[in-house]
Amino acid sequence: MLPGVVGLIQATEVIKLILEGGVPLIGRLLLYDAMKMNFKEVRVRKDPECVLCGDNPSVTELIDYKAFCDVPLPGAELPEDIDEAAYGLSPQEFKDAMDQDPNAVLVDVRETFEWDICHIEGAQLLPLSSFDPVKSGLGPDDSIYLYCYKGKRGMLALKELKNAGFKNLKNLNGGIDLWAEEVDFDMPQY
Amino acid sequence: MSLNNEEINRYSRHLTLPEVGMAGQLELKEARVLMIGAGGLGSPLGMYLGAVGVGKIGLVDFDVVDHTNLHRQIAHTTSDEGRPKVESLRDTILAGNPNIEVVIHDTRLERENVLELFSHYDIIADGSDNFETRYLVNDAAYFSKKPLVSASIFRFQGQITIFSPETGGPCYRCLYSEPPPAALVPS
Numbered sequence: 001m002l003p004g005v006v007g008l009i010q011a012t013e014v015i016k017l018i019l020e021g022g023v024p025l026i027g028r029l030l031l032y033d034a035m036k037m038n039f040k041e042v043r044v045r046k047d048p049e050c051v052l053c054g055d056n057p058s059v060t061e062l063i064d065y066k067a068f069c070d071v072p073l074p075g076a077e078l079p080e081d082i083d084e085a086a087y088g089l090s091p092q093e094f095k096d097a098m099d100q101d102p103n104a105v106l107v108d109v110r111e112t113f114e115w116d117i118c119h120i121e122g123a124q125l126l127p128l129s130s131f132d133p134v135k136s137g138l139g140p141d142d143s144i145y146l147y148c149y150k151g152k153r154g155m156l157a158l159k160e161l162k163n164a165g166f167k168n169l170k171n172l173n174g175g176i177d178l179w180a181e182e183v184d185f186d187m188p189q190y
Numbered sequence: 191m192s193l194n195n196e197e198i199n200r201y202s203r204h205l206t207l208p209e210v211g212m213a214g215q216l217e218l219k220e221a222r223v224l225m226i227g228a229g230g231l232g233s234p235l236g237m238y239l240g241a242v243g244v245g246k247i248g249l250v251d252f253d254v255v256d257h258t259n260l261h262r263q264i265a266h267t268t269s270d271e272g273r274p275k276v277e278s279l280r281d282t283i284l285a286g287n288p289n290i291e292v293v294i295h296d297t298r299l300e301r302e303n304v305l306e307l308f309s310h311y312d313i314i315a316d317g318s319d320n321f322e323t324r325y326l327v328n329d330a331a332y333f334s335k336k337p338l339v340s341a342s343i344f345r346f347q348g349q350i351t352i353f354s355p356e357t358g359g360p361c362y363r364c365l366y367s368e369p370p371p372a373a374l375v376p377s
Contacts (some may be wrong), residue, residue: 001262002230002262002343002346002347002348003229003230003233003234003262003263003343003348004234004262004264005348006231006315006341006342006343006349006350007230007231007232007233007235007341008234008235008238009341009348009350010231010235010315010317010339010340010341010350011234011235011238011239013339013350013352014223014235014244014313014315014339015218015239015242015244016216017313017337017339017352018218018221018223018244018312019209019210019214019217019218021209021214024352024354025245025339025350025351025352025357026337026351026352026354026359027358027359027360028351029350029351029365030349030350030351031347031348031349032348032350033346033347034346034348035346039344041249043358044351044360044364044365045359045360045364046355046359046360046364047360047363047364047367050360050363050364050367051363052328052329052332052355052361052363053280053332053360053361053363053364054364059329059363061333062301062304062305062326062329062330062333063301063329064301064324065301065322065323065326066306066322066323067371068322068369069320069321069322069325070372071368071369071370071371071372072371072372078231083216108330121327138329150246172362190258
């Protein structure tokens with residue numbers, strides 16, 4: 001419902017610009033919080049140092065916005081690069097490998113709210129947001145089968161485990177989303 | 191430009207408001223608004239702009255209607271699943287008011303097409319969902335000297351403002367000089 005409220009305020013401002021009526025939201029940022037049910041207004045000013053509309057602009061034509069927005073996390077260590085293809089299995093391969101593996105431990109690295117929507121039976125939940133290979137309770141001889149929503153977070157957890165010395169690691173390509181399409185047809189998708 | 195009898199009847203509650211009146215209704219009819227995004231924000235935005243009689247509405251979006259859109263993108267209905275969002279929203283707007291023109295741009299907004307697209311409109315309304323598009327739209331609106339009515343939502347909060355450096359206000363870059371690290375951007 002949030003976009004309804006916000007979209008209609010936006011529509012109101014468009015109409016006011018056309019009619020040149022009222023006090024437009026220029027120089028004011030309106031903040032709406034649906035949970036607190038309040039509106040706040042923040043004064044916003046033109047920045048004389050602005051690279052676009054400031055006194056000495058450096059952006060004088062359109063730029064490469066994809067590159068501009070691809071900002072790395074400050075101080076983030078790049079995880080050791082590994083051959084992801086060697087660790088990723090398709091949903092069917094993942095299931096077959098697990099079924100034949102007596103040491104298989106299935107680990108879900110999504111967050112709790114996602115686990116509550118659906119999860120693979122027999123899995124244990126170790127959310128990536130607080131993932132710590134040492135405190136995970138996983139053993140060095142375990143065959144660890146990781147999955148997440150689409151496959152990306154599982155691979156991040158896999159790299160952490162590999163760096164911590166774990167050897168037998170697999171990740172579910174496409175995550176639980178693809179699992180629902182190719183293996184477990186009763187599994188909901190979200 | 192004038193209103194026909196059906197339009198006079200349709201907009202009669204506007205025409206009797208001194209703040210709108212016949213002159214204002216004709217200004218609405220002459221107005222050309224380009225909307226970026228035909229999703230959560232674009233649905234109510236487009237439906238109301240159309241209903242009140244904005245004469246030309248442009249819709250830009252490259253996406254198709256997905257089942258998970260339906261709970262919030264109210265211009266799209268269950269039978270629209272799989273259709274381009276711009277087509278679905280256009281049909282909803284025109285069902286509400288067939289007197290106006292809705293132009294669809296079933297394309298991704300890029301630096302190669304944005305300035306040409308903007309040249310056909312007077313006001314830009316951004317309801318996009320990513321930073322790349324926000325910066326692109328901001329810069330293009332500035333170079334085109336057109337006011338940008340900007341809205342965004344995240345979880346339970348929304349932000350709305352008008353970027354109009356031409357009239358003394360800030361632009362998007364004055365508020366957000368750098369995009370956030372890509373890894374922190376929710377998808």
